[in-house]
Structures are given as structure tokens and as C-alpha cells.
Amino acid sequence: MLEVERFAVAYAGGGPAVAVERLALPGGALVGVVGANGAGKSTLVNGLLGWSRGPARIAGTVRLDGVDLSALPTHERVRRGLLLVPEGHGVFHGMHVEENLRCMVAYGEAARARAFSVEQVFELFPRLAERRGTMGASLSGGERQMLAIGRALRMGPKVMLLDEPSIGLAPRLVLTLLLTIRRLVDQGLTVLLVEQNVRAAMDVVDHLYLLERGRVIADGPVAAMRDDKRIVEAYLGSVRA
Amino acid sequence: MNVWQQLANGVIMGHSYALTAIGWTLLLGAARLVNFGHGQMYMLGAFVAWFVMRATGMPYIAAIPVAVVVGAALGAVMQRAMMRLTLQQNLVSLMIVTLGFGEIAEGVAGLTFGVKPQTLASPLNAVNVQWGPVLLTEQDLAVVAATIVMFLLLRYVLGRGLVGSWVRMVAEDPKLTQLAGVNVARVYLGVFAFEGAAVAFAATLVAPRTPIITSMGFDEVIMTFVVVVLGGVGSVAGSYFAGLALGVFAAFFGALVSPAYTAAAAFLIMIPVMVLRPGGLASGGGLQR
Numbered sequence: 001m002l003e004v005e006r007f008a009v010a011y012a013g014g015g016p017a018v019a020v021e022r023l024a025l026p027g028g029a030l031v032g033v034v035g036a037n038g039a040g041k042s043t044l045v046n047g048l049l050g051w052s053r054g055p056a057r058i059a060g061t062v063r064l065d066g067v068d069l070s071a072l073p074t075h076e077r078v079r080r081g082l083l084l085v086p087e088g089h090g091v092f093h094g095m096h097v098e099e100n101l102r103c104m105v106a107y108g109e110a111a112r113a114r115a116f117s118v119e120q121v122f123e124l125f126p127r128l129a130e131r132r133g134t135m136g137a138s139l140s141g142g143e144r145q146m147l148a149i150g151r152a153l154r155m156g157p158k159v160m161l162l163d164e165p166s167i168g169l170a171p172r173l174v175l176t177l178l179l180t181i182r183r184l185v186d187q188g189l190t191v192l193l194v195e196q197n198v199r200a201a202m203d204v205v206d207h208l209y210l211l212e213r214g215r216v217i218a219d220g221p222v223a224a225m226r227d228d229k230r231i232v233e234a235y236l237g238s239v240r241a
Numbered sequence: 242m243n244v245w246q247q248l249a250n251g252v253i254m255g256h257s258y259a260l261t262a263i264g265w266t267l268l269l270g271a272a273r274l275v276n277f278g279h280g281q282m283y284m285l286g287a288f289v290a291w292f293v294m295r296a297t298g299m300p301y302i303a304a305i306p307v308a309v310v311v312g313a314a315l316g317a318v319m320q321r322a323m324m325r326l327t328l329q330q331n332l333v334s335l336m337i338v339t340l341g342f343g344e345i346a347e348g349v350a351g352l353t354f355g356v357k358p359q360t361l362a363s364p365l366n367a368v369n370v371q372w373g374p375v376l377l378t379e380q381d382l383a384v385v386a387a388t389i390v391m392f393l394l395l396r397y398v399l400g401r402g403l404v405g406s407w408v409r410m411v412a413e414d415p416k417l418t419q420l421a422g423v424n425v426a427r428v429y430l431g432v433f434a435f436e437g438a439a440v441a442f443a444a445t446l447v448a449p450r451t452p453i454i455t456s457m458g459f460d461e462v463i464m465t466f467v468v469v470v471l472g473g474v475g476s477v478a479g480s481y482f483a484g485l486a487l488g489v490f491a492a493f494f495g496a497l498v499s500p501a502y503t504a505a506a507a508f509l510i511m512i513p514v515m516v517l518r519p520g521g522l523a524s525g526g527g528l529q530r
Contacts, residue, residue, distance in 0.1 A: 053416055055329075078422035086420065094413050095406070103406035104421055155422060 001027045001190065002048075002082070002159045007060030009040075009047040018043045018214040020060075025159060025192055030185040032201040032222070033194045034235065035211035041194045042087050044211070045161040049084050050074050064158060079107040081158030087167065087194075090148025093137035097128055100136055100147055104154035115156030124180065125150060141168045145177060159190045166197050178204045198235035202226060245374045247492045253381045255488020256388040257447040259481050262465035262472075263391055264316075264439030267399075270475020271412045271432045272327055275336050278319070278343030279440060279465065280458035285346055286312050286441030287448035288354045288455060291361045301363045305445045309438045315346075316437025320430045327429050328415065343458060350455040363449035384446050391439065392481045399477060408432065412475060464491070467507045471514060 002025040008016040018040040025031050033041050047058045051074045062069045062077075069077045078084075091100050098118060106115035122129035125146040131139065139147065145165050152160055162181065166174040174197060182204040185191050195201035202208065208225040210218040218228055225231055261283060268274050276282075290308040293299050299307070319342060320327070326335050365379040399405040410418040411428045418425050467487055472480030490510070491503045498506070 049420070051416070051419060073424075074419040075422050075424050078420060084420050086417070089414070089417065090420075092410055092413050092417065094409060099406065103403065103410060105403065107422060151421070 001025055001065060002192070003061075003063040004048065005061040005063075007044075007047065007062065008058070009043050009052075010057045012055050012057075016214060018047060020044065020214075020216055023209060023216065025190055027190050028185065028188055029206045030182060030191045030193060030204060031207045031209065032205035033192060033209045033211055034196070034198045034201055036234070037196065039211040040214035041196075041211055042163055043214070045084060045163050045192065045194055046086070048161060049077050049082060051084065051086075078155065079111075081111060081156070082161070083152040083155055083157035083159070084161045085145075085148045085152050085163060085165065087163040089144075091136040091139070091144050091151065093135065096133050096135050097139070097143075097147055098132045101150055101154055104151050106154070106156040111156035113156065114158075116150070116153040118154070121150035121153060124153070124184075142170070142173045142177070145169065149181075153184075157189065159192065160184075161192045161194070163194045164196060165193070166195060166200060174200050175203075198231070242496050243374055246376065247496050248489065249375045249377060249381075251489030251492030252485065253377070253384060253488070254491055255485035256385045257443070257450075258464045258468050258488055259484025260384060260388040260391060260443040261440065261447060261462055262468040262480050262484060263388075263395060263443070263477075264436035265465060266469050266472065266475060266477060266480040267395065267408070267439075268432055268436040269469055270477075271408045272429055273330060273332060273412075274323075274327065275332070275339065276436065277336060277340040277459075278346060279339075279436075280460070280462040281343035281346040281350070282312065282315060282437060282440045283444045283448075283462050284453070284455060284458045285315065285350055286444030287361050287453045288350055288359075289441070290445045290448075291359055291453065292354060294362070301361075301365075301445075301449075305442065308441045308445050312441025313434040313438035315441075316433040316435070317430055319437070320426075320433035324426055324429065328425065330415070347455060347458055354455055356455055358452040358454045361445070361449045361453055366449050378450075380446070380449055384450075387442070387446055388481075388484075391442075392477060396477050404431075463504050464507060467511045471511055 004020060004023040007018070007020045007023070009018040010016045033044065035041055046052050047056065048062050050058055050072070060070065064080060064082050067080065069080065069082065095103065101118045101121055106112045116124070122132070127143060128146055128150060131143060136144070136147070149162070149165065165177055165181070169177065178200055181191060181193065193201060193205060202222055202225070205222050208219060208222050209216050210231060218225065218230055220228070265276055265279050268276055286308045289311045290304040293307050294301060294304045323335060323338055326338065363380055365383055368379040370377045370379060370382065399408055407418070407423055407428045410421065410423065411425055415425045464487060468480050468484045471487065472483035487507060491507065494503050494506050
């Protein structure tokens with residue numbers, strides 16, 4: 001499981017963009033983090049890996065199965081089983097699909113046992129098998145998301161952080177992708193799912209965190225959150241009225 | 242004019258350009274780094290070999306690996322110094338730092354090795370090989386052979402296996418590479434060490450053909466700028482063929498016009514090529530990938 005405590009990320013010259021008192025991912029759970037654009041969802045998941053595209057200051061504790069990762073560089077956290085599929089560009093454009101998968105290797109005995117083989121990734125996403133020789137740059141948005149998730153699975157993650165996997169996808173594809181993620185969780189993977197598509201996320205997650213301006217303003221089991229006033233007003237709207 | 246002799250001169254010169262450029266080709270491809278200290282690293286490679294031969298009486302063949310190891314260490318030191326800038330891909334600062342690094346290397350070399358011209362004596366230089374109308378030395382043949390071996394080796398390493406994919410991943414997106422569990426700083430370290438080792442190796446083979454002097458740096462490798470850029474940034478095969486073409490061009494231009502203006506002529510060709518095909522000759526067209 002992943003435990004996050006007194007966690008804050010600040011960009012140069014600003015106050016904390018994200019400040020989260022406590023966030024927990026029980027093993028084998030699918031936890032959603034939802035919130036509006038700019039609520040700090042990406043900043044939060046990137047920060048959990050000590051990763052950011054720009055300079056950022058990150059403070060707080062991130063424990064994976066009881067081991068404190070906060071002092072480790074990004075690649076060491078990844079090797080210990082905390083994988084991030086970043087928003088947007090999660091694949092290498094200059095490599096074809098199979099190469100994108102082959103260049104990912106699991107570190108350690110346990111991770112190797114959990115890791116997907118290239119063929120297993122192709123079974124999970126048959127579309128990728130058809131495109132195995134296609135360059136990353138030529139893939140569609142949906143294919144890229146599948147490939148990015150497949151890449152993470154190749155390393156045998158304990159916990160996978162998915163940053164808006166549904167962004168830019170057709171509605172039908174969103175559902176297929178989220179159901180695939182749900183299936184991976186049912187097989188034992190622990191996933192933190194960042195989503196802007198709150199309604200779709202609520203169909204698959206177990207537990208939901210609502211983020212606003214970098215703070216957790218509500219959280220709970222998804223059944224309870226369905227009736228939370230803030231969720232209903234801001235995200236579900238008239239459908240439930 | 243002995244056309245065959247000029248052609249042979251051109252092929253040899255071309256290989257020496259390509260060999261001198263190979264480390265930089267990788268550095269530019271993987272780290273996006275324009276290394277203005279490349280020439281001084283070349284100079285140091287030649288002088289380290291010269292120095293150990295003179296100081297210890299070591300034979301030429303044994304001095305080569307010494308220069309290569311020192312070159313690799315130098316590359317590694319450069320990486321340590323510039324790691325933060327490289328990770329941030331702060332390209333302008335990197336350029337200036339490499340320029341400064343070169344100037345410092347030149348100063349230190351002048352103080353250590355003196356400022357007089359010297360000769361890096363290779364026994365291969367004294368052995369002539371006559372093929373019909375063409376007269377060569379064994380040193381020339383060694384340059385050609387070493388270049389071909391180095392390029393094939395680099396192509397092989399980059400083309401398959403994990404090490405090659407790390408380099409290509411870092412070249413495309415170092416941040417995303419971290420998310421694959423790769424220690425990006427260590428990949429850069431390897432690339433810098435290769436640059437240092439490769440240019441030192443090139444120097445030990447190419448420099449015996451002319452006198453060496455600690456101030457030769459930048460001018461000595463001016464053609465490698467043209468090679469790496471014409472070949473296409475980071476393209477291994479591209480820079481081999483660009484080197485070859487440039488060598489043949491330089492030989493004939495030197496024979497027909499004047500060797501004094503060869504570099505000017507090379508840049509005169511390079512600039513329109515850059516404008517029309519920004520990715521270099523190896524690219525598919527006007528678009529840079």
C-alpha cells in the first residue's frame with residue numbers, strides 16, 4: 001500500500017500548489033483523485049515520484065509498503081514499484097510499439113514475477129499487437145495510452161499512478177480503458193487514477209478523493225461520495241437531480 | 242593532378258573527420274550538447290599520448306589506451322560539472338560552459354606540455370604502401386580501419402539491447418526516461434565518457450599525420466562541426482557519410498583551388514543545406530524529428 005503524509009509541492013517563488021495532509025492507497029484498491037482543471041492532480045501524482053517537468057520543491061512522506069521513498073530519486077522509486085503513467089506523452093515517439101515495451105525492464109526478483117511479458121501486454125491490449133511495428137509518433141491517442149500503461153506493467157509495479165488516461169479519448173474508448181484498469185486492480189494491482197471525467201471514474205473506483213486548489217476537500221468510499229453535495233453539484237449535475 | 246591520389250587522400254581525410262566526430266555525434270544526439278571543447282579534448286588526447294611516450298618511453302601502441310582512458314575520465318569530469326545543466330537541458334549555458342572548459346584545457350595543456358610544436362611519432366607513419374598510382378602510409382590505413390570499426394560498433398550498440406535504448410530514450414525525453422527506472426545521470430555519464438574516449442582515440446590515430454601544438458584545438462576539429470551537422474544531429478550513419486563526402490570534397494578543393502579556403506568552402510555548402518534540410522542530409526526532408 002501507498003501512504004502519503006503531510007505532502008506538499010511548491011513551484012519556484014510560489015506557495016504550495018499542493019498540500020495534502022493524508023492520502024492512503026490500500027493494497028489492491030482502485031482509488032480515484034478527481035477535481036477541476038488546475039486543482040493540482042498532476043502536480044500531486046508527479047510529486048509522489050519526486051518528478052516534475054519544471055523545477056519544484058517537494059516535501060512530506062511517501063511510504064510504499066512501509067518503506068519511506070521520500071529521499072530517493074525518481075528512478076529509484078520506480079525501481080521499487082511505484083510507477084507513473086504521466087498525462088499526455090507517456091511513450092517514446094522515436095521507437096516503435098514493441099521497442100517501447102522491450103526497453104522497460106523490471107528490477108528485482110519480486111518485480112520480475114509481477115511484470116507483464118510483451119506478449120501479455122499484447123493480450124491485454126490486442127490493438128497494440130496489430131500495431132507492434134508502428135512508431136510511437138504515429139499512434140492514436142488511445143493507442144498511446146494503452147502503450148503507456150503497457151510500458152508500466154512491464155516493470156511489475158506494486159502501485160501504478162495513472163494521470164488522466166482518458167484525456168482526448170472517444171467516450172466508448174474511455175469506458176473500455178477504465179474497465180481494463182479495473183480488471184488489473186481485481187487481479188491485485190493497486191492504482192491511483194487521476195480523472196477529470198468524474199462520472200466515468202466513479203463507475204470503477206473504490207474510493208474517491210476530491211481535490212480543489214491543491215487541497216483534499218472530501219474523500220470517502222465511492223458509494224458515499226456519490227451523494228456528497230460537492231460532487232453532485234460540481235460534477236454530476238442534473239443527471240442525479 | 243593525380244586524381245586517384247586525391248581521391249585516396251579525400252577518403253582518408255574523410256575517415257579522419259568522421260572518426261574525430263564520432264564521440265560528438267553521440268553526445269549531440271543523446272545529450273543535445275554542442276561541445277565547443279571538443280577540439281581541446283582532441284588536442285589533449287594527442288598530447289597525453291605524446292607525453293607518456295616521452296616520459297616513460299612507452300611505445301605508440303601502448304600510449305593509445307592511456308590517452309583513451311584519460312579522455313574518458315575527462316569526459317566524466319565534464320559530465321559531473323555540467324550534470325545539472327544537462328538534466329535541465331539548458332542548452333545556451335551548456336554551450337558557453339563547454340567553450341570555457343576548452344579554454345581552460347588549452348591553458349592547462351600549455352602550462353603542462355609547453356607551447357612548441359611537437360610530433361606524435363607513430364611507427365606506422367613511416368611505412369609506405371604503394372597501390373598503382375596511389376601512395377599511402379600504414380597510418381592512413383589504420384585511420385580508415387579504426388573509423389569503420391568504431392562506426393559499426395556504435396551502430397551495433399545503439400541499434401539493439403538495453404544500452405542502446407537507454408541512449409535513444411534519453412535523447413528523446415530524459416524526463417520520461419526517469420519514469421522507466423533509468424538513472425539518466427548515469428546514461429549521460431556514459432555518453433560523456435564515450436565522447437572523451439572517442440575523441441582521444443581519434444587524436445592518437447589522426448594527429449601523427451601532422452605536427453601537434455597545444456593551441457591547435459578548435460581549428461583542428463572545425464570540420465567536425467560540419468560533419469555532425471551535415472550528417473544529421475545524432476545520426477551515426479549520417480555522420481560517417483558526411484565525413485567521407487566532406488573529405489573527398491576537401492581533397493579536390495585543396496588540389497584545384499587552395500587548401501587555405503577549404504573550411505570556408507565547407508561552411509559555404511553547409512549553410513544552404515542547413516536552411517533547406519534542417520535535420521541534415523540523413524533526414525527525410527525539411528522537418529526535424
